[in-house]
Amino acid sequence: MPLLDIFSKKQVKIEERPLVIVDIREKNSMIASELVSIGCSIEFKQLKVGDYIVKNTVIERKTVQDFISSMINKRLINQLNDLKEEKQKLLIIEGIEERDIYNSGINENAVRGLILSILLNYQIPIIYTKDTEDTANFLKVLWKKQEKEKELGINEKKKSKDVNEQMQYIIEGFPGIGPKTAKKLLNHYGTIKNVINAEEGEIKKVIGKRADIFNLVNKGYKKLTSTS
Known part of the structure; x- marks a missing residue:
């Protein structure tokens, strides 16, 4: 200890x-x-x-x-x-x-x-x-x-877990996506890129509801004008 x-x-x-x-x-x-x-x-x-x-x-x-x-x-x-x-x-x-x-x-x-x-x-x-x-x-x-060897194995598992948590956190940032839905999407598609590139109808089949991922992904960024 x-x-x-x-x-x-x-x-x-x-x-x-x-x-x-x-x-x-x-x-x-x-x-x-x-x-x-x-x-x-x-x-x-x-x-x-x-x-x-x-x-x-x-x-x-x-x-x-x-x-x-x-x-x-x-x-x-x-x-x-x-x-x-x-x-x-x-x-x-x-x-x-x-x-x-x-x-x-x-x-x-x-x-x-x-x-x-x-x-x-x-x-x-x-x-x-x-x-x-x-x-x-x-x-x-x-x-x-x-x-x-045991410690190295634990560190590798921890590293893998940390990456998974980061990926899940990014997917959870989309509207209407909670932890369970994020895990379900990542388990199905494997990568964040695959989730974003998936067809809307396909995602609906995976999570059982419509997702607003596409609205946010395809929206244009509004440039902020400086007030000074």
Whole structure:
């Protein structure tokens, strides 16, 4: 909420803390404390899918060791099947520098094949992070990115609304045209120009009555003579 600085009379906006929903099973992981340390708010919930939720994005996090072990016991496939149903999703593979993902006893091409399958078949984006700190920072940046996109979307809608209101205001300036009639005309014709250029009989069909738009549009302007 904006606050008023009584000295400068300028509005000071308090920056909202990024909120990350954390699965209750991740409560003892380092990610939760890392998120708090970089200024995020966290909320623990029992999640059916994923380990974290940032706004509308569901994130599954795997350390390299988790990724390999869940690949072997097939648990990863079930998790991917659940994750792919989400509209926005991410898979984070963490600790890529600490442990070689191909140095796990599994055929390297099998690992590559699985990664390609996740990207192409499941259509789940993958992010590789160095450690828990890197993962936490990715989650924070994701929140900020989505918040910025949301604000841009709101501004675009507001801009569109402002233009509509201006057009409606102009049409309302004609005799006998109120807000409802102006909206009806603009919804039907699309532009002010089309409304003005429309046939009188056609406008009567649209609004159900005769309009005096044409009388005003076709009237000549009376020049004012200076009295001085």
